[in-house]
Amino acid sequence: ENDAGYAFFNKVMENKLQREDLIEKEIRAAITENDTSKIYLEYQPQVDLKSNKITGFEALARMRTKKLGFVSPMEFIDVAEKKQLIVPLGNFILTQASEFIRDLTDKGFKDIKVAVNVSGIQLLRYDFTDTIMKIISDTGIEPSSLELEITESVLLGNYNMINEKLKNLRNHQIEIALDDFGTGYSSFARLIELNIDTLKIDRYFINNISIKDSGDIITGDIISMAHKLGLKVVAEGVEVPEQKNYLMGHHCDRMQGYLFSKPLSKEKALKMLFNQNK
Ligand code: C2E
Numbered sequence: 421e422n423d424a425g426y427a428f429f430n431k432v433m434e435n436k437l438q439r440e441d442l443i444e445k446e447i448r449a450a451i452t453e454n455d456t457s458k459i460y461l462e463y464q465p466q467v468d469l470k471s472n473k474i475t476g477f478e479a480l481a482r483m484r485t486k487k488l489g490f491v492s493p494m495e496f497i498d499v500a501e502k503k504q505l506i507v508p509l510g511n512f513i514l515t516q517a518s519e520f521i522r523d524l525t526d527k528g529f530k531d532i533k534v535a536v537n538v539s540g541i542q543l544l545r546y547d548f549t550d551t552i553m554k555i556i557s558d559t560g561i562e563p564s565s566l567e568l569e570i571t572e573s574v575l576l577g578n579y580n581m582i583n584e585k586l587k588n589l590r591n592h593q594i595e596i597a598l599d600d601f602g603t604g605y606s607s608f609a610r611l612i613e614l615n616i617d618t619l620k621i622d623r624y625f626i627n628n629i630s631i632k633d634s635g636d637i638i639t640g641d642i643i644s645m646a647h648k649l650g651l652k653v654v655a656e657g658v659e660v661p662e663q664k665n666y667l668m669g670h671h672c673d674r675m676q677g678y679l680f681s682k683p684l685s686k687e688k689a690l691k692m693l694f695n696q697n698k
C-alpha cells in the first residue's frame with residue numbers, strides 16, 4: 421500500500437518537474453529566437469466609464485507551443501520566476517508591449533496607454549529603470565504611454581526601496597498602477613505615501629457587487645477613499661451591467677472586463693480603436 425502510494429506520489433512529482441522543464445525550455449527558445457508565436461501579448465481594453473471609450477489596454481502574456489498547447493500565464497510566469505527567467509521574459513514582454521504602443525502612435529492613437537504586469541523580481545533588480553528606459557528609447561515611444569502594474573506583495577520587506585524606485589519611474593513619466601488591490605495587506609495609511617497613480621480594484625470585490633451587500637459597501641468606500649488620495653480607480657473583472665451601473669454610480673474612473681471585451685489580439689485591439697473613432 422505504502423509503496424504504491426510512494427510510487428504514485430513520485431510519478432506525480434516527476435510529471436510536474438518534467439512539465440516545468442519543458443515550459444522552461446520553451447520560454448528560453450521563445451526569447452532567444454525572438455519567437456512571438458510562442459509567447460505573445462493579448463490586449464484587454466480599459467474603458468472610461470463616463471464616455472464609454474477605450475482609454476488604454478492591459479497587456480496579458482500568452483504562451484502556446486506545439487508540444488504543450490496553451491499554457492496559462494499563471495503557470496508559465498511561475499516557472500519563469502522559479503527558473504530565473506522572469507527578467508529576460510519580462511524584457512521580451514515589455515519590448516512587445518512597447519512595439520504595440522509604437523504601432524498605436526504611428527496610426528494616430530496618441531493618448532492610449534498600455535499597462536504591463538511586472539513581477540516583483542523584475543522590480544527588485546537594481547537596473548530595472550535603466551532597462552525600461554532603454555526599451556522605451558529603442559522603440560521610440562513616449563514613456564507616458566506606458567503603465568506598469570505591480571502587486572502589493574513586492575512591497576513586503578522592501579517598502580522604502582521599492583517606493584523610491586516607483587518615484588523614480590514616475591519622474592520619467594511612467595505611470596504606476598497597484599494591481600489586485602484589496603487582496604493583500606495594503607492599508608489606506610500605506611497608500612498615502614505610496615508613489616502610484618492608479619488603483620485597480622480586484623475582481624473579488626467587483627464580483628460581490630449585487631451579490632453580497634458587503635461587497636457593495638466596501639467597493640464604494642475603496643473608490644471614494646482612493647479619489648481622496650488623488651488616485652484614479654480601475655475596476656477589474658466587470659462582467660455584468662449591474663456591476664457597471666454600480667461603478668458609474670460610485671464615480672469609478674475606468675472598467676475592464678468581459679462585459680466590454682475579452683483580451684484581444686493586437687490586430688483586433690487596433691480594429692476596435694478604429695471602429696470607435698469612426
Ligand atoms: P491579472 O494581472 O490580475 O490579470 C487579470 C486577469 O483577469 C487576466 O487573466 C484576464 O484575462 C482576466 N480577466 C479579465 N477580465 C475578466 C472578467 O471579466 N472575468 C474574469 N473572470 N476574468 C477576467 P490572465 O490573462 O489569465 O492572467 C492571469 C494572471 O497572470 C494576471 O492576473 C497576472 O498576474 C499574470 N500575468 C499575465 N500576464 C503577465 C505578464 O506579462 N507578466 C507578469 N509578471 N504576469 C502576468
Ligand code: CA
Pocket residue numbers: 478537569599
Ligand atoms: Ca494586472
Ligand code: CA
Pocket residue numbers: 599600620622656
Ligand atoms: Ca489584477
Ligand code: CA
Pocket residue numbers: 600
Ligand atoms: Ca489577479
